[in-house]
Amino acid sequence: NAGVTQTPKFRVLKTGQSMTLLCAQDMNHEYMYWYRQDPGMGLRLIHYSVGEGTTAKGEVPDGYNVSRLKKQNFLLGLESAAPSQTSVYFCASSYSPSGGHEQYFGPGTRLTVT
Amino acid sequence: KNQVEQSPQSLIILEGKNCTLQCNYTVSPFSNLRWYKQDTGRGPVSLTIMTFSENTKSNGRYTATLDADTKQSSLHITASQLSDSASYICVVSATRTGGSYIPTFGRGTSLIVHP
Numbered sequence: 001n002a003g004v005t006q007t008p009k010f011r012v013l014k015t016g017q018s019m020t021l022l023c024a025q026d027m028n029h030e031y032m033y034w035y036r037q038d039p040g041m042g043l044r045l046i047h048y049s050v051g052e053g054t055t056a057k058g059e060v061p062d063g064y065n066v067s068r069l070k071k072q073n074f075l076l077g078l079e080s081a082a083p084s085q086t087s088v089y090f091c092a093s094s095y096s097p098s099g100g101h102e103q104y105f106g107p108g109t110r111l112t113v114t
Numbered sequence: 115k116n117q118v119e120q121s122p123q124s125l126i127i128l129e130g131k132n133c134t135l136q137c138n139y140t141v142s143p144f145s146n147l148r149w150y151k152q153d154t155g156r157g158p159v160s161l162t163i164m165t166f167s168e169n170t171k172s173n174g175r176y177t178a179t180l181d182a183d184t185k186q187s188s189l190h191i192t193a194s195q196l197s198d199s200a201s202y203i204c205v206v207s208a209t210r211t212g213g214s215y216i217p218t219f220g221r222g223t224s225l226i227v228h229p
Contacts, residue, residue, distance in 0.1 A: 004157070033216075040123075040221070041221065042203070042219055042220060042221030042222050043158075043203070043219045044219075045216065045219075048216060058216070090157050090158075092157070102148065102160045102163070103158075103160075103205075103217070105157025105158050105159070106157055107156060107157055108155070108156070108157055
């Protein structure tokens, strides 16, 4: 049982380049989330999904797109990277849409955009 | 708007000492509150969950309290260890009758324990 895994762990992009971050969970969780974490800002929700084939915007969705084609995977895309997207990205999953279920987090992806 | 405020923003203590972290929230209607611990370079991990009817809950040297009337929670760490150095994040969830459900995160308290 690997929990939540993220690929890649580190990445450096040039402004304007595109990339996709992959999140995978093996706990059969319905909910999946993408967060970014910046110094002093805490975790901020980018997009989330309440089930296979569904996605929704979070607090800071601009510049990102997501897809949930399979229940166990949640992809985060940057179509045209900007230096403001330099951050640490965390994926999380949780069991149920009802309140309070623990979110299980991945190890994070550190992205630098130059 | 649902908000979670944590204090202090950062804290430095000596090994063996106790400390208390605070969390104030305006999330409504309240469902539960979780404290997460995030070690440097890793994802957050849940320490404890508090529901409306619970006032105190312990997990080893960690004790969380909840006052639902004043909408405050605290996390008390007893006899701190070097491994307690981390960021502690308060997350509050609301009760929803339908639609999707997303918890509200605080910005965290950064704790450094010195030998």
